[in-house]
Amino acid sequence: MRILLEPILIAILAGCAIFLIPKRFRRVTETFSLITSLYLFIAAIRIFVHPAIENRLFYLDGLSRLIVLAIGFFGVVVSLYSMRFMSSCKRFRSYYAYLVWTIGFSMLAAVSNNMILLLASWGFLGFTLFMLINVESPAAASISKKTFIIIGSSDALMLMGFAMLWLITGSLTLSGTRISIDNPLAFWSFLLIAIGAFAKAGAMPFHTWIPDTAKEAPIPVTAFLPASLDKLLGIYLLARLVLGLFILNKFSYALLMVIGAVTIVAAVMMALIQHDFKKLLGYHAVSQVGYMVLGIGTGNVMGIAGGLFHMLNHAIYKSCLFLSGGNVEYKTKTSELDSLGGLAKVMPLTFFTTLIASFAISGVPPFNGFFSKWMIYQGLIEKGRSGGVLWIFCIVAAMFGSALTLASFIKLIHAIFLGKAKGESRATSRRSRDEAPWSMWLPAMILAVLCIIFGIFAYVVPLKGLIMPALPSGLKFIGIWPSLKAALFLLIGLGVGFLIYLAGNFKGMRETSPYIGGEQLSKDMRLSGIEFYRTIEEMPFIKGLYLKAEGKLFDIYEQGKKLVFFFIRILQYLHNGVLPTYLVWCLLGMVVILFSIVR
């Protein structure tokens, strides 16, 4: 009990304390929040090794341990990164305070066993998210409002779902009950709570806040909340629902699978055509949720384990991508793909981290993303053994989505790092190395190395240590992708190729200018990468879909806005500001009241 309460209380107090530090002492604030997050990480490790707890307020099992540990870890990484990236932020005190509070309340949400406690911490997280998004620029105000409305209204639906759950069970404690979903009230309760989870994690159709946030919010905030913490919590809640609270029926599993599959493909198609790398990454943060929901929707242990593993992997590589992107933005002051280019030579470390994370997210073996996707596919095929055709659609969506992911990352890497830079842009004027400061590349590097370790030693490190304890029944592998052996052999293969290279004539190696049919290469002869998929964009059917998406037809916020404004217009018509009209309404109302009393 104390082990859980202590870090959360300290996080709350530390957040308050940050506001008390005078504004002059920026360094003190930064160091203080870094130390706090380090403390929280250590506390998370202590919670991780702590035996299970179950009482009226708290619930600690394998799953919540995993989430708490991950929250603590990402807290440290982002705090370290922010020290330099946010150094020009004026409202840095609120930034760090909300950061620390976010870590604390996320931990609270992950261990709470009481509906009210869970809802309160969940709601507070929505508030810190809102504050963090517009901490830097006023341009983000409308986006943070949109985020707050989507998250807030889904929280309200979730509250309703929990209320229904309370009606059924009559207790506020979450653990210890399993309700069959066949009862309509239970089904609606499940659906409403799941909407809360979906909005947090960013599954369709509640995803629209993520790409916009990614574009406008400071990068550490995006890397911290939509990319890692919100995914962890959203999927955590979903896993709790599926594994603990409810016994799902066929229909609800199918619903989850469809949501997952559609999210994967639709979001990645949108990512394909983005011109701003932050927005591109934002759409991927949506698309990857699809895999997690799909994995959990299979309902078998393999699929759920895959979904949870993918959640962890996604948090790692996506925050790595955002942080690396932050390095690029920090150095070049732009996130437009078209004005970037040729940064591989300038920022080799950032290039390396981006490359590794891109391979991981595209599911290239032997990195971690491949392992979890492979598990999800297996879960789907296992599901297919019991018949049905839905799994076929889902597996095609998942595998093809992986190819599309790869495609959009090729575009990103080509445009930012490998392709030529635009004529006179800032990036080209510097030929020499100009890497981001260590406090920025190091967090990204840690995450990139984790991508490799979690991929190669997947079975020994993350699965055995983190994922398997989180599942109720033991996960059995019939045969396993021998990632370590395969990685070793891929290395040997590189060695074989290197031996062949030795036979080559490297003495006669010389530098030449690129050959383009004998013409002189001029500065404007370049292909940035943003035009890569123009042919696909222009294809009949697909073009129509893209036009509709750009017209925000699939944005639940915009459509909701339209609906609200429709009703508002009716009300506006009534509220015309003319006193006699109001008097007439009052009179009418009184007549109705009188009539009902007299009758």
Added chain:
Amino acid sequence: MLKYLFNFIIFPGFLFTAAVGLVASWIDRKVTARIQWRVGPPWYQPLADLVKLSIKEIMIPRDSYKPAFLISPLIGLSAVILASTFVWLPNLELAKTGFTGDIIVIIYLLTLPAIAIILGASASGNPLASLGVSREIKLILAYELPFIICLLVPIIKSNGLLRLGELVVYQRMNGSFISSPSGILAILVAIFCMQAKLGLVPFDVSEAETEIMAGTHIEYSGILLAVLKLTRFMMMVVVPVFLTTVFWGGFSVWKYVVLLVIIILMRNTNPRLRIDQAVRFFWGKMAAIAVIAVLLSVLGE
């Protein structure tokens, strides 16, 4: 471990597949020559070409990002060696080798050479190479969709077997998948996808020598080009063998030759497609046929 090392480097991994690949490439050139009423090269010509490339000087474009430019041919080679080991072993030792889900791993590994060449070409800093990259990645997107769908046919028909070895055993017991309507449709689609995977006419858009001067390969020379060519030769072995294993009850020499002849004939009798035509072809006709094949297989045909 030592056995695996042997499998990986000598037989049936690197050396064996490379040798078969050289022979296949020779057959390709010989048949092509005969079709065009020429004599054709002697049997050792592909090897002689590689040796010749190894003594040629290596040129590296000035603007390139050298580490990526130099290492990416190796990544492709390494991936294709691993893929060939995974594909061959179940054919040789049946159910003993492989692991559940190796079919998925092979699909991914077979894409790696293309990713490697994309990386290298992007790093070369040549706008024509960038154009090749753009075409190559679109081609991957194009053929990957029907390829995935048609590979589901054997999985569905065998009720969820995911291991190449088990698939071979299953086909030996129940007849190969190709003897059913869905299997025929599936392998038809797979053959077209194979042609695109190998980057041969009519899907050689990313190289298109007459348009963008070998596109992705434009800046590669000397031993670097030799490694790329070797990778290509090995792909010419691995992909057809993979198809025979999955759809056609396991490898045998004549099945491989049949597939090779189909590849060669297709490449000699067709003009190159534009990239948008290729994308439309795969996402339209091919995907539709693949879906029909899957539906048939669900119905048990």
